[in-house]
Each structure stands twice: as structure tokens, then as C-alpha cells.
Amino acid sequence: MSRPSSRIDSVIHAVRSRISSRLDGPGSRLPSVRTQATTMGVSVSTVVEAYERLAAEGVIAARAGSGFYVTGPAAPLALAEMEPRLDRAVDPLWVSRQSLETPPGHLKPGCGWMPSDWLYHDGLRRGLRRMARADAAHLVDYAGPLGLPALRQTLQRRAATLGIEASMEQLLLAESGTHAVDLICRFLLKPGDCVLVDDPSYFNYHAMLKAHQVQAIGVPYTHTGPDLEVFASALQEHAPRLYITNAGLHNPTGAVLSATTAHRLLGLAERSELIIIEDDIFADFELRPAPRLAALDGLSRVIHVGSFSKAISAASRCGYIAARPDWIEALTDLKLATSFGGGHLAAHLMQIALTDSGYRRHMQAVRTRLADARKHTLRQVQKLGITPWLQPEAGLFLWCQLPDGRDASAVARLCLREGVVVAPGNAFSQSQKAADYVRFNVSQCQDPKIWQVLGKALATNAPRSHA
Structure with missing residues (x-):
């Protein structure tokens, strides 16, 4: 149009x-x-x-x-x-498409994943060789309704290390983390419902909720979790059905939920009958586990989801849902209705990768590599007068404010002309109050050209003098 x-x-x-x-x-x-x-x-x-x-x-x-x-x-x-129509430079679908469709040679400090050579490709190759020698049924048959039992057992043990107690029957495999959240939204929401999201939050939540024709309400995110005063007011004013948030490392801010905020948040949720989706996609990037709402809640009102696209492979998609048994039963039927047997081959591959002796060492090396990349990126942004909102101890992201109120959307357009994909703040903000913020993925910020192009864009977008 x-x-x-x-x-x-x-x-x-x-x-x-x-x-x-x-x-x-x-x-x-x-x-x-x-x-x-x-x-x-x-x-x-x-x-x-x-x-x-x-x-x-x-x-x-x-x-x-x-x-x-x-x-x-x-x-x-x-x-x-869909209204309100956002400028395409801050539209979450625009950001996703630019990150996925740019030609070879483009640099992507705004994308949400690590470079391909940072992922667990050696483990995947070993897994593929094992799969090639496996029984033909693993290669061609449909999976059972809940998904591969061996992988669900591995996920059960991993959840237990975070304090989440889930039986095998409380774990359902999905096509990806996005598919997991989408299934839950199909299960729980109807058009016109209200859903709380962090402000800022992962931009694809906004696009997905738009597709479900529900109203998303942003709650400001602080260094220790959502602003509980605003959260309580939103519960009273909007009677939301769901709250979607990150477990552990928050996207895009890198903040970590505190134990105090987690307990108070669950108290508010219980009194209002709110259901919480806790997306734990960055679990393996943490240096030490943050509080998990699903652990504190006992999977009563919290649904825990995750996937391995950030740590292992985005090409072999596999996600999961941990929830109370009656909800898993209904979600399983919904999964069969929308995707039938699921990705049996991908599930086998993830099971091999997660239990491979090299995976723990691989992630330890990735965390060290990210720490070095974070220090490098912090030095570069500060040279340009860009201010980090927080200096996180782990993870991929830095949430930063551009100098002198510069428009991140305009900067992103200028950078794109020079082959650099930047993620402007309002793509992550439901309230559209992050116009001068940018999310940097430190693993994608090593090329000096990024900072040359960004510096040029900032100079071009310099605010006019009031003199």
C-alpha cells in the first residue's frame, strides 16, 4: 500500500x-x-x-x-x-527481513544471532554422521505427539539444574522457540485480549501478537526486571491474559531478573490470574543462573519455553514447552493440528549435540569469546559518544543510547545504504519511547567498518544547533 x-x-x-x-x-x-x-x-x-x-x-x-x-x-x-503503521525502519518485520535477506558482505550488528563460525558446527557434523548411520526410521518417520523421549529426558535434567521440576509428560517439543510461543498464544488467546510485554522486548513478540490480533501493553523494564508499579497498574487497568518475558538474560537489554522482583511479580500474577510465558532461549550463555519464574512457581501459572537456535544451530530448528500436565495435553493436540509429527530429525540432532562431550567446552569458549567481544564493543560505542544502558555480565546484547537524542531509525537507514544492518530501539518498544536507542549484538561487532559507517551516520544525523 x-x-x-x-x-x-x-x-x-x-x-x-x-x-x-x-x-x-x-x-x-x-x-x-x-x-x-x-x-x-x-x-x-x-x-x-x-x-x-x-x-x-x-x-x-x-x-x-x-x-x-x-x-x-x-x-x-x-x-x-496493521495500525498504527510504523516507519519500516523500526518495524520488527523490517528488522528481521533486513537481517535475513541482506546479500553476502553486509555486516549485521543489529541481528539476533552469532556468526556461523561461533555456533556448534563441529558437534553438528558429528551428529549428522551418526544420524547417517542410524536406523532409517530416525531419518524418515514422524515423531510421537510429545516428541523424541530421549531429548525430553535431557531437557528434564537441564530444567532440574535451574530448579524447574518437570516430569517427562510436562515437556512438549516444538518446531522452534517461536513455534512454542505461537502454540501457547493459539491455546490461550482470542482476538481482542490484552498481553503484557516488557518495554523494550524482543521485537518478534510484537509481530506475533499482532498476528494473533491481540493488544500488546508495554511495561518498562528496569535493571532488575519489569517496573512492578506499572505492572500492577496494567493488571488492574487492562486485565491481561498473558505476560511474555525472557528468563535469565533479557533481550534486548541484557538485564537479569532479581529474586525480589521475581517473587513480587509472581504474587501479582497469582492475584490477577495472569499466565506467564518465560522464554529461556539464552540459558546456556549465562555465567550463573538467574531466578526462573517457572522454578519459583512450580509450573503452575508459568509456562517455560526455549530452543537452541542461538547456541547450536538456527538451521536445525527445535524448541520445547514445559507446562502443567493438562495444558501440555491440550497443546499437544494443537501441535498435531498445526504441524503434525514435528521435526523428528532435528530433535535427534539436538539430542546428540546437547549430550556430546564437546558441547560444554564449546559454550565455555563462546562465553569467553563474548566477554572479549563485549569489551571491544563497549570501547567502540563509547568512542562515538554512545551510552550503554547497562553493562551486562553475559550474553549477546548491549542496549545503548545514541548521543544528543539522535534518531536511531534515521541512523539505521543511513547505515543500511553502506551495508550495515542496525537494530533501532523503537523496533523493541511497544510505547515507541526508544527512538534514540540501538541494540548491538557484540558477536557481530568485530569489523572496523561498522564503527566507521556508524560514526558517519551519526555525524549526518547530528541535531541542528539551537543558536
């Missing part, structure tokens, strides 16, 4: 956007011409002309004495058109 070039086009664009996002479906009554004019700050005649043009195209129809109504079947769901 093209950008509006006139006030009439702006009204047409607003109506089309609501239809594309399914906020207005077939038979929905549009606001009256006077209401629309007041809402958009245009004249009544402008709205009348816009509605007439849409009616001429058959998008809407007039009913005498009643108003204008949406016609035809439901529009295909177009996430990029």
Missing part, C-alpha cells in the same frame, strides 16, 4: 489499513463522516470524497440512512498494514 499523498488519500489509507489488519471485517460499520473527520482532523467533505472513492471500488458500501459498511470477504491478514 502506497503512502498517502493527500488528505483524501490519508482517509482512504486509514480505512484500508483497518480492513487489512482485520480490525474492520465484512459488515463492520465505518465511523460516520463527521466522527472520522474529527478523529483525523480533516473536513467532512474530505471524508465524504474518500468514502465515495472506496465505495466506487467496492471496498465499502453505503446503506441509506445507516452509513458505510465494509463489503466482501475478510481481507488476507497483512501484518505490515
Whole structure:
């Protein structure tokens, strides 16, 4: 959909956007011409002309004495058109696509994964050789409904080291961590529900919740977890169904949930009947385990999810869900309905990789390598006058504020022209209050060109003098 070039086009664009996002479906009554004019700050005649043009195209129809109504079947769901329409430089789908689609040679300090040579490729190669010699059933058959028992047993033992007690029947394998969260959203949410997310938070949560046609409410994230005062107010005002957050290392800030905040958060959740999704994708990057809500809650109101795409392989996708037994039963049926048997081959490969004698040493080396990369990145950002919000002790990310209120979206566009993908802050912010923030992935920040291009972009985007 093209950008509006006139006030009439702006009204047409607003109506089309609501239809594309399914906020207005077939038979929905549009606001009256006077209401629309007041809402958009245009004249009544402008709205009348816009509605007439849409009616001429058959998008809407007039009913005498009643108003204008949406016609035809439901529009295909177009996430990029859902209101409010964000600038594509801060749209989470834009960030994802630029990170995945850029040609070879582009640098990606804004992407969410490590370089390929940092991942566990040696272990995967050993696993593939073992798989090639394995029984043919492992290569070609469907998996059981819950997924590979051996991998679930490994996950059970790993969960126990974090204080999470889960039986084998409380563990369900999914296609990925994203698939796990999506299954839970399908299970628990209906269009129009409210969901709390950290502000800032992983940008794909925003895109996924948009696809589920629910309202996301941002809660400011502090150095020790969500702002509990704002969290409590949001519970009272919005009665949310879910809260989605990271376990351990927070994306994008690198902050760690404190034990005090965790206990108080669970108290608020219990009193409001809130369900929590705890995404533990960065577990193996921690130097020491942070409190897990699932451990403190006993998998009562907390659903624990994770995957291995950040540490082992993004090419062989495998995720998991740990939850109370009755929810796992329902989620298993939903998994069968949407993906049937699951990735049996990927599950076998993950089981081999996780139990391989080299994996522990590999992750120890990765954590050391990340520490060095973090120090290097901190030196580079500070040379450019960029301020880290926090200096995390582990993980991939630095959440940083650009100098003098510079617009991260504009900086990202300038950098992209020079082959550098930057992740601007508002892609992570539900409230859109992170316009001067950027997330850096320290593992992707080693090339000197990044800092040359970023320095040039900052100079180009320098604020005008008030003199």
C-alpha cells in the first residue's frame, strides 16, 4: 500500500489499513463522516470524497440512512498494514527481513544471532554422521505427539539444574522457540485480549501478537526486571491474559531478573490470574543462573519455553514447552493440528549435540569469546559518544543510547545504504519511547567498518544547533 499523498488519500489509507489488519471485517460499520473527520482532523467533505472513492471500488458500501459498511470477504491478514503503521525502519518485520535477506558482505550488528563460525558446527557434523548411520526410521518417520523421549529426558535434567521440576509428560517439543510461543498464544488467546510485554522486548513478540490480533501493553523494564508499579497498574487497568518475558538474560537489554522482583511479580500474577510465558532461549550463555519464574512457581501459572537456535544451530530448528500436565495435553493436540509429527530429525540432532562431550567446552569458549567481544564493543560505542544502558555480565546484547537524542531509525537507514544492518530501539518498544536507542549484538561487532559507517551516520544525523 502506497503512502498517502493527500488528505483524501490519508482517509482512504486509514480505512484500508483497518480492513487489512482485520480490525474492520465484512459488515463492520465505518465511523460516520463527521466522527472520522474529527478523529483525523480533516473536513467532512474530505471524508465524504474518500468514502465515495472506496465505495466506487467496492471496498465499502453505503446503506441509506445507516452509513458505510465494509463489503466482501475478510481481507488476507497483512501484518505490515496493521495500525498504527510504523516507519519500516523500526518495524520488527523490517528488522528481521533486513537481517535475513541482506546479500553476502553486509555486516549485521543489529541481528539476533552469532556468526556461523561461533555456533556448534563441529558437534553438528558429528551428529549428522551418526544420524547417517542410524536406523532409517530416525531419518524418515514422524515423531510421537510429545516428541523424541530421549531429548525430553535431557531437557528434564537441564530444567532440574535451574530448579524447574518437570516430569517427562510436562515437556512438549516444538518446531522452534517461536513455534512454542505461537502454540501457547493459539491455546490461550482470542482476538481482542490484552498481553503484557516488557518495554523494550524482543521485537518478534510484537509481530506475533499482532498476528494473533491481540493488544500488546508495554511495561518498562528496569535493571532488575519489569517496573512492578506499572505492572500492577496494567493488571488492574487492562486485565491481561498473558505476560511474555525472557528468563535469565533479557533481550534486548541484557538485564537479569532479581529474586525480589521475581517473587513480587509472581504474587501479582497469582492475584490477577495472569499466565506467564518465560522464554529461556539464552540459558546456556549465562555465567550463573538467574531466578526462573517457572522454578519459583512450580509450573503452575508459568509456562517455560526455549530452543537452541542461538547456541547450536538456527538451521536445525527445535524448541520445547514445559507446562502443567493438562495444558501440555491440550497443546499437544494443537501441535498435531498445526504441524503434525514435528521435526523428528532435528530433535535427534539436538539430542546428540546437547549430550556430546564437546558441547560444554564449546559454550565455555563462546562465553569467553563474548566477554572479549563485549569489551571491544563497549570501547567502540563509547568512542562515538554512545551510552550503554547497562553493562551486562553475559550474553549477546548491549542496549545503548545514541548521543544528543539522535534518531536511531534515521541512523539505521543511513547505515543500511553502506551495508550495515542496525537494530533501532523503537523496533523493541511497544510505547515507541526508544527512538534514540540501538541494540548491538557484540558477536557481530568485530569489523572496523561498522564503527566507521556508524560514526558517519551519526555525524549526518547530528541535531541542528539551537543558536
